[in-house]
Amino acid sequence: MPELPEVEALRDFLADRLTGRTVERVTPVAVSVLKTYEPQPSALEGRTVTGVVRHGKFLDLAAGDLHLVVHLARAGWLRWRDSVPSAPARPGKGPLALRLTLATSEQGGDGGGFDLTEAGTRKRLAVYCVRDPSEVPGVARLGPDPLADEFTREVFAGLLRGERHRIKGLLRDQSVIAGVGNAYSDEILHAARLSPFKIAGELSEEEVSGLYEALRTTLRDAVERSRGLAAGALKSEKKTGLRVHGRTGEPCPVCGDTVREVSFSDSSLQYCPTCQTGGKPLADRRMSRLLK
Numbered sequence: 595m596p597e598l599p600e601v602e603a604l605r606d607f608l609a610d611r612l613t614g615r616t617v618e619r620v621t622p623v624a625v626s627v628l629k630t631y632e633p634q635p636s637a638l639e640g641r642t643v644t645g646v647v648r649h650g651k652f653l654d655l656a657a658g659d660l661h662l663v664v665h666l667a668r669a670g671w672l673r674w675r676d677s678v679p680s681a682p683a684r685p686g687k688g689p690l691a692l693r694l695t696l697a698t699s700e701q702g703g704d705g706g707g708f709d710l711t712e713a714g715t716r717k718r719l720a721v722y723c724v725r726d727p728s729e730v731p732g733v734a735r736l737g738p739d740p741l742a743d744e745f746t747r748e749v750f751a752g753l754l755r756g757e758r759h760r761i762k763g764l765l766r767d768q769s770v771i772a773g774v775g776n777a778y779s780d781e782i783l784h785a786a787r788l789s790p791f792k793i794a795g796e797l798s799e800e801e802v803s804g805l806y807e808a809l810r811t812t813l814r815d816a817v818e819r820s821r822g823l824a825a826g827a828l829k830s831e832k833k834t835g836l837r838v839h840g841r842t843g844e845p846c847p848v849c850g851d852t853v854r855e856v857s858f859s860d861s862s863l864q865y866c867p868t869c870q871t872g873g874k875p876l877a878d879r880r881m882s883r884l885l886k
């Protein structure tokens with residue numbers, strides 16, 4: 595699943611290619627992809643893209659006072675096309691969920707555009723056509739962006755104060771902090787040398803400072819690595835940059851201990867016992883409510 599760094603890199607990539615260009619056609623292909631009814635995405639046709647913004651893990655393509663907001667979810671992706679097939683996209687064939695085609699530029703040549711695709715059978719990729727991004731419920735309830743200048747250590751400490759949730763779940767909660775998901779929360783906790791099961795409100799001042807630094811540094815480094823990469827290369831770059839997430843059974847790059855995993859009903863987390871839990875493996879209780 596793309597998280598803040600990948601979505602930020604996609605934003606960068608799209609801002610370069612879309613800003614100032616005219617939308618020729620927006621074609622929702624998958625039945626479930628479009629979550630709004632009015633305005634229709636066709637209202638974007640003929641308009642000029644004025645900017646591309648990120649809200650947490652949401653991408654927001656603005657064309658004046660209209661916004662096409664995209665949430666790629668777990669299995670969604672964006673594929674850039676220098677030229678878009680002229681045959682109309684048909685539903686039910688493959689992973690194509692929505693296609694946006696640009697008008698031919700004044701320099702001539704093909705207009706290009708992108709496809710939103712989604713693998714698998716659980717369709718969660720969501721597109722909203724709205725007049726204000728805050729009309730998208732997932733955007734309206736987002737917490738602060740952890741890379742924003744205003745996101746100071748004191749702001750972060752305030753979010754943790756009194757929290758009875760486990761730190762792993764809290765970092766992933768989009769209404770607390772925008773943009774961190776399962777992979778980067780594992781990476782951040784590993785960098786901070788904290789157990790994923792620690793209660794957020796019980797961290798010491800020193801632990802809060804360490805976690806704040808780990809949060810900012812891990813995300814900034816991942817954004818830097820991803821920036822400038824083509825959309826197609828982002829997934830493999832994300833995987834390469836991860837130190838514990840998705841690496842069960844591999845050696846920890848810091849201490850050499852074996853990376854372990856705790857499984858839940860619909861996800862799993864990875865951690866290093868030596869770096870994070872005083873050498874003791876966490877019980878694998880297979881209870882998803884632990885993280886809720």
Ligand SMILES: [Zn+2]
Pocket residue numbers: 846847848849850851866867868869870
């Ligand atoms: Zn380690």
